[in-house]
Amino acid sequence: MRAFPLLSILIFLPLAGAVVVALLDRRREAAVRWTALAGALLALAAALVVFWRFAPGTAALQLEEHTLWIPAAGIGYHLGVDGISLPLVLLTAVIMPLALLSSWSAVGDRIKEFSVAMLALETALLGTFLSLDLVLFYVFWDAVLIPMYFIIGVWGGPRRAYAAFKFILYTAAGSALMLVAIIVLFLSSGAAGARTFDWAVLADSPVAMPLQAWLFGAFALAFAIKVPVFPLHTWLPDAHTEAPTPGSVVLAAVLLKMGTYGFLRFLLPLFPEATVRFAPLMAGLAVAGILYGGIVSWAQRDMKRLVAMSSVSHLGFVTLGAFALTVEGLQGSLLQMVNHGISTGGLFLLVGVLYDRTHSRLMADYGGVAALMPRFAAVSLIVVLSSMALPGTNGFVGEFLVLLGAFRAAPVYAVLAAGGVILSAVYLLWMVQQVFHGPVAVVQRAKVVELSARELVLFVPLIALIFWIGLFPGTLLSRSEASIQALVERVQRVQVEVRR
Amino acid sequence: MPAAADLRMLGPEMLVAGTALLVLVWATFLPPQRQHLLRWISAAALAAALAVVLRLGTGAASAFSGMYARDGLTVVLQSAALLGALLALALAGAYVERSHLDAGEFYALLLAAALGAMVMAGSRDLIMVFLGLETLSIPLYVLAAFARTDLRSQEAGMKYFLLGAFSTTFFLYGIALIYGVTGSTALARLAGSPGGPMLRAGVGLLLVGLAFKAALVPFHAWSPDVYEGAPLPVTAYMSVIAKIGAFAALLRIFPGTLTALAGEWRGILAVLSILTMVLGNLAALRQTSLKRLLAYSSIAHAGFILIGVAAGSGRGAWAVAFYLLGYTFMTLGAFAVALRVTRGGEEADAIADLTGLASRSPALAAAMAVFMVSLAGLPPTVGFVGKLYVFTAALEAGQNALAIVGVLASVVSAYYYLRVAYTMFTGEPAAGIAFAGDRWLGGALLAAAVGVLVLGVFPSPLTVFVQQVAQALR
Numbered sequence: 007m008r009a010f011p012l013l014s015i016l017i018f019l020p021l022a023g024a025v026v027v028a029l030l031d032r033r034r035e036a037a038v039r040w041t042a043l044a045g046a047l048l049a050l051a052a053a054l055v056v057f058w059r060f061a062p063g064t065a066a067l068q069l070e071e072h073t074l075w076i077p078a079a080g081i082g083y084h085l086g087v088d089g090i091s092l093p094l095v096l097l098t099a100v101i102m103p104l105a106l107l108s109s110w111s112a113v114g115d116r117i118k119e120f121s122v123a124m125l126a127l128e129t130a131l132l133g134t135f136l137s138l139d140l141v142l143f144y145v146f147w148d149a150v151l152i153p154m155y156f157i158i159g160v161w162g163g164p165r166r167a168y169a170a171f172k173f174i175l176y177t178a179a180g181s182a183l184m185l186v187a188i189i190v191l192f193l194s195s196g197a198a199g200a201r202t203f204d205w206a207v208l209a210d211s212p213v214a215m216p217l218q219a220w221l222f223g224a225f226a227l228a229f230a231i232k233v234p235v236f237p238l239h240t241w242l243p244d245a246h247t248e249a250p251t252p253g254s255v256v257l258a259a260v261l262l263k264m265g266t267y268g269f270l271r272f273l274l275p276l277f278p279e280a281t282v283r284f285a286p287l288m289a290g291l292a293v294a295g296i297l298y299g300g301i302v303s304w305a306q307r308d309m310k311r312l313v314a315m316s317s318v319s320h321l322g323f324v325t326l327g328a329f330a331l332t333v334e335g336l337q338g339s340l341l342q343m344v345n346h347g348i349s350t351g352g353l354f355l356l357v358g359v360l361y362d363r364t365h366s367r368l369m370a371d372y373g374g375v376a377a378l379m380p381r382f383a384a385v386s387l388i389v390v391l392s393s394m395a396l397p398g399t400n401g402f403v404g405e406f407l408v409l410l411g412a413f414r415a416a417p418v419y420a421v422l423a424a425g426g427v428i429l430s431a432v433y434l435l436w437m438v439q440q441v442f443h444g445p446v447a448v449v450q451r452a453k454v455v456e457l458s459a460r461e462l463v464l465f466v467p468l469i470a471l472i473f474w475i476g477l478f479p480g481t482l483l484s485r486s487e488a489s490i491q492a493l494v495e496r497v498q499r500v501q502v503e504v505r506r
Numbered sequence: 507m508p509a510a511a512d513l514r515m516l517g518p519e520m521l522v523a524g525t526a527l528l529v530l531v532w533a534t535f536l537p538p539q540r541q542h543l544l545r546w547i548s549a550a551a552l553a554a555a556l557a558v559v560l561r562l563g564t565g566a567a568s569a570f571s572g573m574y575a576r577d578g579l580t581v582v583l584q585s586a587a588l589l590g591a592l593l594a595l596a597l598a599g600a601y602v603e604r605s606h607l608d609a610g611e612f613y614a615l616l617l618a619a620a621l622g623a624m625v626m627a628g629s630r631d632l633i634m635v636f637l638g639l640e641t642l643s644i645p646l647y648v649l650a651a652f653a654r655t656d657l658r659s660q661e662a663g664m665k666y667f668l669l670g671a672f673s674t675t676f677f678l679y680g681i682a683l684i685y686g687v688t689g690s691t692a693l694a695r696l697a698g699s700p701g702g703p704m705l706r707a708g709v710g711l712l713l714v715g716l717a718f719k720a721a722l723v724p725f726h727a728w729s730p731d732v733y734e735g736a737p738l739p740v741t742a743y744m745s746v747i748a749k750i751g752a753f754a755a756l757l758r759i760f761p762g763t764l765t766a767l768a769g770e771w772r773g774i775l776a777v778l779s780i781l782t783m784v785l786g787n788l789a790a791l792r793q794t795s796l797k798r799l800l801a802y803s804s805i806a807h808a809g810f811i812l813i814g815v816a817a818g819s820g821r822g823a824w825a826v827a828f829y830l831l832g833y834t835f836m837t838l839g840a841f842a843v844a845l846r847v848t849r850g851g852e853e854a855d856a857i858a859d860l861t862g863l864a865s866r867s868p869a870l871a872a873a874m875a876v877f878m879v880s881l882a883g884l885p886p887t888v889g890f891v892g893k894l895y896v897f898t899a900a901l902e903a904g905q906n907a908l909a910i911v912g913v914l915a916s917v918v919s920a921y922y923y924l925r926v927a928y929t930m931f932t933g934e935p936a937a938g939i940a941f942a943g944d945r946w947l948g949g950a951l952l953a954a955a956v957g958v959l960v961l962g963v964f965p966s967p968l969t970v971f972v973q974q975v976a977q978a979l980r
Binding site: 032076077078079116119144146149155160167174182186190192 | 924965
């Protein structure tokens with residue numbers, strides 16, 4: 007008997023929603039919006055079923071689906087979830103309905119096309135996190151670009167065309183070489199006829215060293231551009247600044263995680279020896295990104311750009327944790343992916359709320375907003391504190407684990423990275439002070455009105471998650487522990503051999 | 507007197523040839539309002555020929571003392587040629603009737619060119635290849651100049667004819683040199699020949715002739731001008747059928763025959779491929795005319811397809827066949843969109859003419875987006891699968907540089923293809939833009955879009971089908 011294809015259903019539910027939306031009359035805007043939201047909520051329900059069915063305490067792949075796709079070319083349809091992909095699947099499923107809900111005020115034209123693009127994007131994202139065949143993974147990975155390109159390019163700000171092309175050319179260039187590396191892996195996986203693109207098989211017998219280093223380079227480049235790791239981050243501020251609010255939310259919360267997920271899922275297990283060799287380099291770039299991103303954020307006057315640059319800093323922590331190659335570091339890295347999704351997704355929503363009212367993102371145009379929007383100010387403070395990693399919020403657990411892991415591996419990096427924690431407090435509180443405190447100095451005062459019920463709904467789940475993960479991190483950590491443990495053992499085995 | 511079995515094997519070719527003659531003659535007796543019957547007859551003949559090709563299958567039968575073969579290569583590439591002709595016919599009808607072109611002649615020439623490509627696919631003798639090449643080319647010269655009152659079309663036809671005839675003589679001279687060395691024009695004899703400078707020169711001349719037809723750099727200079735000047739449906743057809751014929755012959759002659767010299771020609775083809783990809787894509791970047799953009803795009807794609815030939819392996823050969831079939835769908839689809847849009851009753855030639863059309867015809871814009879994504883080689887479309895296959899072939903053959911240049915060129919192409927799709931989704935449509943075309947065009951558009959997507963998501967059956975090509979080379 008074939009098992010129930012739960013993961014396939016999860017992946018393709020949003021796409022089915024997109025098809026339904028495409029068939030609706032474009033003039034019935036409310037119907038389009040509610041149908042799209044319903045599609046994303048159904049996917050969330052499916053993701054929760056996956057979470058509920060997921061058995062903690064094992065590193066094995068679960069709910070696996072393994073059938074042939076293009077047998078004549080050795081390509082399979084292999085899906086599975088483990089402790090590494092589970093948190094990211096949930097993150098995607100939670101963020102998408104929120105992003106769609108935020109589009110109700112942020113996107114006013116071509117609503118139908120926008121909804122279709124968003125739902126197609128969700129399918130591609132879920133597929134990326136759940137694919138265990140390299141070609142299948144690449145198909146979803148690259149398919150993400152197309153809807154995102156349109157979301158930035160059609161519904162973005164004044165320089166949207168430039169930002170959209172920069173986004174797609176940067177990321178496509180990175181992934182192009184990864185495609186070459188994927189094919190080389192396939193060709194070196196055995197004699198003709200017995201070759202495979204299957205992740206599980208390839209991870210069991212990594213290729214030999216000089217080649218492994220090249221392939222590592224190709225994969226690392228693709229992932230590092232996506233993350234983005236300093237100095238490959240230059241596409242990010244433009245894409246974020248120009249994208250509409252829901253686009254920025256998904257981009258920050260989920261798309262950037264594709265790269266860091268790639269580190270854990272592909273880079274470490276497929277190229278363990280090269281990972282050990284190049285870990286100091288990657289960790290060094292991560293630390294550079296943490297500090298650089300922090301300093302540049304401090305200098306921003308545009309809030310959206312500030313949040314975008316802070317992503318470079320925060321994802322530096324994720325990268326640092328991944329290449330600490332210790333259990334704590336990797337756990338922290340994974341948790342920090344989720345945390346960044348929640349808190350930075352939240353920050354973009356906050357900026358979106360202000361932008362919807364006054365159409366300005368400059369901090370100088372605000373001041374004293376707390377007096378006009380007290381509820382909004384409270385919500386903002388919680389999200390900002392989570393982004394600053396205050397104890398009790400989700401960010402603290404993640405950053406603490408990353409620093410702990412990094413300290414065990416290389417104390418210097420941890421000490422430098424800790425400077426980034428301080429920087430993030432500086433620029434975030436600076437933003438809060440400029441926008442919310444002091445005498446009321448908003449340029450368009452009449453337009454600054456308190457959060458609507460719909461907007462409040464956007465933040466409730468995020469705030470719940472901030473405290474839930476902050477106070478009970480075990481819910482996620484216990485589910486990822488076994489997979490992380492297995493991954494670290496795999497790499498450390500090689501580490502010992504390399505040292506010998 | 508050829509044996510009955512030989513003639514039976516040529517069923518599809520005779521069907522197409524016979525229909526071409528029938529259409530040509532009958533057109534003179536039909537009153538103008540009934541000329542559309544000719545389109546039905548031509549389409550039925552092409553569909554029937556396709557069915558017969560698939561039904562006859564391979565069986566590796568050869569006819570006329572080995573001059574002609576019905577093997578995997580023949581079956582797959584003849585299917586591609588017939589499919590391309592069928593789609594092009596559906597595209598062309600409304601345009602031909604609207605522009606008061608001579609429908610009977612048009613369809614007859616279209617069928618004749620398809621016949622030429624079919625013959626090239628089946629030939630195992632250089633003389634047969636040459637006959638196929640001429641049967642393919644001459645109708646295309648005429649078609650390019652088909653708009654008799656349009657100076658640009660006349661210029662296109664003349665240019666194409668002069669340069670084409672010139673390149674054909676190269677091919678013929680190559681045959682002469684090879685005959686001088688081997689004493690035969692049979693490919694089987696060429697395969698067994700020991701080589702030598704004369705033979706190499708002959709092979710080089712054959713390559714020049716075919717490279718011209720396939721518009722490979724540096725033999726591509728004619729194609730942007732000809733593509734731009736020729737009537738739009740002719741451009742569409744030309745960009746597909748000439749490539750199918752040329753690549754069929756390249757596969758027959760290079761990986762199919764000259765295996766002993768593979769070490770020499772593989773490098774040369776790799777260089778041609780790199781030049782073609784780089785130049786084609788870079789030139790396409792700056793185009794503002796949709797027709798010219800598609801012209802350079804077709805040059806660039808010839809470079810990608812050539813990767814599979816340069817690999818010199820069975821995998822490379824079937825990758826070429828897969829790519830050609832996918833290319834047929836996506837290119838003809840893109841041309842179908844171009845044919846659908848008119849400006850003041852004329853061809854809407856500028857990319858800017860597509861501005862904002864998504865609000866007036868979302869389906870058309872969605873279809874164009876599908877074709878552009880596929881031409882850019884992004885998943886989940888047939889264009890991606892085709893590129894995956896040719897790059898795999900190159901890497902398997904150890905041509906790493908070729909694969910790397912290929913993927914990077916592909917990234918560059920994303921820029922100009924997506925710009926076209928982007929144009930349709932932003933701004934407001936210009937005045938004077940209207941939609942033209944009939945149900946045939948709509949059907950062809952739908953078929954092409956469905957083909958691009960379905961073959962991109964479920965490429966398995968087609969992959970198995972094209973893998974027959976590899977068996978033909980052994």
